[in-house]
Amino acid sequence: MTGELSPIDKAKFVAAKRAVEFVEDGMRVGLGTGSTAAWMVRCLGELVREHGLRVTGIPTSTRTAELARNVGIKVVSLDEAKWLDLTIDGADEFDGDLNLIKGGGGALLQEKIVATASDQMVVIADAAKGVDTLGAFPLPVEVIPFGWQTSKALIEEMVASLDVMGSQTALRMNGDTPYITDEGNYIIDLHLKRIGNARQLAMVLNQVPGVVENGLFIDICDRVVIGYGDGRVETRDINNGTVEESLIEFVESDNLFRDI
Structure with a gap:
């Protein structure tokens, strides 16, 4: 065993x-x-x-x-x-x-x-x-399915102005279809590599229309x-x-x- x-x-x-x-x-x-x-x-x-x-x-x-x-x-x-x-x-x-x-x-x-x-x-x-610093693991952001591409674009625009090392984002998939959470939402994974100010990022992400919650636990x-x-x-x-x-x-x- x-x-x-x-x-x-x-x-x-x-x-x-x-x-x-x-x-x-x-x-x-x-x-x-x-x-x-x-x-x-x-x-x-x-x-x-x-x-x-x-x-x-x-x-x-x-x-x-x-x-x-x-x-x-x-x-x-x-x-x-x-x-x-x-x-x-x-x-x-x-x-x-x-x-x-x-x-x-x-x-x-x-x-x-x-x-x-x-x-x-x-x-x-x-x-x-x-x-030492959060960010090597992709940061999950849960978004509602309606207008998810708009939410993703807004997240990318917002992240570009913050203290992070990377800016790639990707819709999480389950095979050929989007991954669906228990609440019926999508997840966008942010490949940031390094998050300079996690508290600021958590607060700003939740202001984006369509974002339900982010994976930063502060x-x-x-x-x-x-x-x-x-x-x-x-x-x-x-x-x-x-x-x-x-x-x-x-x-x-x-x-x-x-x-x-």
């Missing part, structure tokens, strides 16, 4: 395993979307099934909701939960201030709504996701849990200014690793 995992998957697994330690009995927990978040959902499901942990999960996508139900986590909508104790999610990039780029999995809108409706957000990631993340392929885990807390290191042992688990 674990012997078949790549170093990256091992890193994601140990980060997820450490992150679910922040979940307490009775919590309402936002469940992120993506490959790293999927490990977290499986780890949390194991705690529910085998240790009797009582949690309510609020998923950020239909695929996360399906996985959560499959592993035994009670799932409700954000409208039912109203407010959350904690959200655990992955990230495509994070910087030293724990600002993020998210949305590679196409769920940035629901992810941002759920994260901002939580007392705390914990991000889980492998070490390769850490950067001042939302409280902790980042960084996994390594050898089982080491580093936890950075932006509020307390602390860095903790630990080691997660790999344990074979048919229930956790099935269908990987």
Whole structure:
């Protein structure tokens, strides 16, 4: 099982395993979307099934909701939960201030709504996701389908005047057709290479007509849990200014690793 995992998957697994330690009995927990978040959902499901942990999960996508139900986590909508104790999610990039780029999995809108409706957000990631400056990963921007080409042109015009290194944009595709989010929208990926002022960019992007939300998560993340392929885990807390290191042992688990 674990012997078949790549170093990256091992890193994601140990980060997820450490992150679910922040979940307490009775919590309402936002469940992120993506490959790293999927490990977290499986780890949390194991705690529910085998240790009797009582949690309510609020998923950020239909695929996360399906996985959560499959592993035994009670799932409700954000409208039912109203407010959350904690959200655990992955990230495509994070910087030293724990600002993020998210949305590679196409769920940035629901992810941002759920994260901002939580007392705390914990991000889980492998070490390769850490950067000095955001922007190497393409920045997703969710737009409504109506007039998307106009929105794309306005975004390109706006980006050209800001402190970024690149300006290429592309409509995200799913084969021969546009990728459709859970909310029925399109995603335009901005290949900026380097974002000099992420806060400014996030604010300006959301002023463009047709833009629903962007993938910059500024001042939302409280902790980042960084996994390594050898089982080491580093936890950075932006509020307390602390860095903790630990080691997660790999344990074979048919229930956790099935269908990987």
